[in-house]
Amino acid sequence: MDIIQLQQTLRTFAADRKWEEFHTPKNLSMALMVEAAELMELFQWQTPQESLATRLNPTLQMRVGEELADVALYLLQLADHTGVDLDLAIADKLLKNAKKYPRADEPTTTLREPLRTCAQSP
Numbered sequence: 001m002d003i004i005q006l007q008q009t010l011r012t013f014a015a016d017r018k019w020e021e022f023h024t025p026k027n028l029s030m031a032l033m034v035e036a037a038e039l040m041e042l043f044q045w046q047t048p049q050e051s052l053a054t055r056l057n058p059t060l061q062m063r064v065g066e067e068l069a070d071v072a073l074y075l076l077q078l079a080d081h082t083g084v085d086l087d088l089a090i091a092d093k094l095l096k097n098a099k100k101y102p103r104a105d106e107p108t109t110t111l112r113e114p115l116r117t118c119a120q121s122p
């Protein structure tokens with residue numbers, strides 16, 4: 001799928017319904033989080049092992065796909081309405097993550113940044 005083409009499709013979809021005024025970065029970011037919460041709700045109360053079996057449950061897998069699509073659509077719209085080049089932002093972030101988190105088999109001369117735990121979170 002082409003990101004720019006998808007963003008244009010979403011702009012047209014919103015324009016056809018006169019929704020442009022509601023598609024502010026504030027509203028789109030909130031909608032993105034609501035859809036992420038709907039995705040999370042599908043796994044609420046499952047054990048880690050049960051969640052790993054999602055691919056064996058066609059009904060749950062379909063619902064996960066729907067929520068992932070909702071998240072992706074709002075993500076694309078938020079990037080569009082903030083002028084963020086999502087291709088570039090993702091490429092930059094992958095590079096930053098590779099530098100920040102060296103491969104496990106990569107010798108390092110400095111101490112690695114420890115993974116944060118819940119107890120260390122603010």
Ligand SMILES: [Mg+2]
Pocket residue numbers: 035038066067070
């Ligand atoms: Mg949804």
